[in-house]
Amino acid sequence: GAGVSQTPSNKVTEKGKYVELRCDPISGHTALYWYRQSLGQGPEFLIYFQGTGAADDSGLPNDRFFAVRPEGSVSTLKIQRTERGDSAVYLCASSLVGLYNEQFFGPGTRLTVL
Amino acid sequence: AQTVTQSQPEMSVQEAETVTLSCTYDTSESDYYLFWYKQPPSRQMILVIRQEAYKQQNATENRFSVNFQKAAKSFSLKISDSQLGDAAMYFCAYRSSNYGGSQGNLIFGKGTKLSVKP
Numbered sequence: 001g002a003g004v005s006q007t008p009s010n011k012v013t014e015k016g017k018y019v020e021l022r023c024d025p026i027s028g029h030t031a032l033y034w035y036r037q038s039l040g041q042g043p044e045f046l047i048y049f050q051g052t053g054a055a056d057d058s059g060l061p062n063d064r065f066f067a068v069r070p071e072g073s074v075s076t077l078k079i080q081r082t083e084r085g086d087s088a089v090y091l092c093a094s095s096l097v098g099l100y101n102e103q104f105f106g107p108g109t110r111l112t113v114l
Numbered sequence: 115a116q117t118v119t120q121s122q123p124e125m126s127v128q129e130a131e132t133v134t135l136s137c138t139y140d141t142s143e144s145d146y147y148l149f150w151y152k153q154p155p156s157r158q159m160i161l162v163i164r165q166e167a168y169k170q171q172n173a174t175e176n177r178f179s180v181n182f183q184k185a186a187k188s189f190s191l192k193i194s195d196s197q198l199g200d201a202a203m204y205f206c207a208y209r210s211s212n213y214g215g216s217q218g219n220l221i222f223g224k225g226t227k228l229s230v231k232p
Contacts, residue, residue: 031218033219033220035219035220040224041224041225042118042205042207042222042223042224042225043159043205043220043222044222045219045220048218048219056219059219089157091157091159093159095218099147099209099210099211099212099218100147102161102164103161103220105158105159106158107156107157107158108157108158110157
């Protein structure tokens with residue numbers, strides 16, 4: 001079956017603009033995670049969905065960042081009033097419920113804010 | 115809060131030789147999971163190996179094995195018979211084994227870039 005997919009692969013935007021990043025998880029995976037990976041760093045947790053609800057959004061850096069998962073499948077990460085410091089690779093991962101289960105990662109979206 | 119430290123920004127190994135990547139972590143929890151992920155230039159994180167903290171036996175997956183020292187909070191990755199395809203960034207990661215404060219998210223180190231010389 002298909003793995004986790006993310007679109008777009010690359011996104012270039014100007015400071016102050018609004019962007020949406022999409023994640024299509026593996027079918028049947030109810031757990032979905034967003035991570036942000038800045039240059040030269042490991043991924044950092046942003047938000048976790050269990051089904052349709054955000055079970056943990058403690059990693060979102062500020063209120064410009066928001067994510068939804070309205071039908072419990074596809075998720076969209078939304079960034080308002082982008083800043084140059086938002087430039088990073090945004091990774092999505094999905095898994096079956098349960099902490100033992102492996103998180104499968106997508107290829108990420110590289111966001112560049114000019 | 116848990117932290118993961120990888121002190122080797124870059125490592126190099128000759129093809130067919132063995133290399134060990136280091137990782138230390140800090141936690142007050144007694145039960146947790148540790149992982150090594152590989153990230154090639156394609157950016158996709160691939161799980162290499164996993165260790166449950168309650169297991170004393172070190173995990174092994176083909177050419178990959180770990181040296182898990184729970185008391186020392188050390189979790190190194192050994193790659194035997196290195197191949198050109200092993201060249202990538204390697205990340206050590208921690209995950210709590212209970213939901214508690216975290217919801218199962220992974221905590222990553224900064225990574226080690228591994229080069230394999232032919």
